[in-house]
Amino acid sequence: MSSAPHVRDVKGVIRDLLDRHGRIRAREVLEALGHGISRQAVHAHLRAMIDAGEVQKSGVGKATWYEPAVAFARTYATEDLDESAVWSDVRAAVPLLRDLGEPADGTMAYVFTKMVNNAIDHSGSPTVTVRARLDAPSIVVDVEDAGVGLFAKVASALESATLLEAAQRLMVGKFTTWPERHTGEGIFFSSRSVDVFVAEANGLRWTVDNEREDWAIGEVDPRTGTLVRLALDPARARPLAEVFSRFTDLEDHRFDRTRVVVKMLDAGVRFVSRSEAKRLVAELEPFDHVVLDFAGVTEVGQGFVDELFRVWAGAHPQKELQPANMSDAVRFMVQRGRPRT
Secondary structure, three states, rough: OOOOOOHHHHHHHHHHHHHHHOOOOOOOOOHHHHOOOOHHOOOHHHHHHHHHHEEEOOOHHHEEEEEEEEEEEEEEEEEOHHHHHHHHHHHHHHHHHOOOOOOOHHHHHHHHHHHHHHHHHHOOOOOOOEEEEEEOOEEEEEEEEOOOHHHHHHHHHOOOOOOHHHHHHHHHHHOOOOOOOOOOOOHHHHHHOEEEEEEEOOEEEEEEEEOEEEEEEEEEEHHHHEEEEEOOOOHHOOOOOHHHOOOEEOOOOOOEEEEEHHHHHHHHHHHHHHHHHHHHHHOOOOOEEEEOOOOOOEOOOOOHHHHHHHHHHHHHOOOOEEOOOOOHHHHHHHHHHHOOO
């Protein structure tokens, strides 16, 4: 006989369903959990989450829905909007945000204002909508605009780039569509400062999960504009200086290093050609120190390795390429292909 699911497991399933679907019915929780729990028990968990301010209920009887409880939701006109004033509105409305303390307060203020400023300056949207909610133990904040979409905006600036290539460019860092006003650092550092950073636009979803040290790009149903979601457990927050120091020169504080997840180059696991390597290194010119993360890559070819570690590295002796998270097969090819010193 199977035992009943643990309380944490049930609430975890409910949170996952809410995150994926926005709103759910109790029967969907039952279906997801399978055997071992009663309808009454599911309702008890949902009531507990309502009492905790995490979930809200709407409708009656068979038309009852459950959705994340929104502590703050407001739409602003972007014209003449001050992102710091929006942050002040959110903090005033959500008691938990007023009592965060450092470093969580500084992290949320930095990332939130950067993302609202992006919507103001880059999206072309007349409005930006902000929502905040508790997804215990995390605080979740959404910044959503109705503009052209983040990846389409970047792809246009890169001229012939695809949407996937635009997403990859943002992951590397140091890219902006408005260099006179922005350095291209905002999204890069924001995506690494919170526990989970999600940007969804133009039929793509880019996820950076810093808790699991995992990145992903996937297809989603196309939406109007861009949705950026930030999730942070205040107890896990790191000082911004610690985040910045991983990617900046300790002497002059330049943003001179990055970490590239190789499998995100084509959302694939095999890289064998020189053309793939050339496309990768084209993004690395602004950086002096680059960690090439081979996590999830199952195979690399001689041409790919030679182009990276002999041809490009030889032409840029002042730059450092550091491979990481290699499988045995990848490590063999890299070690075999690197010039002997």
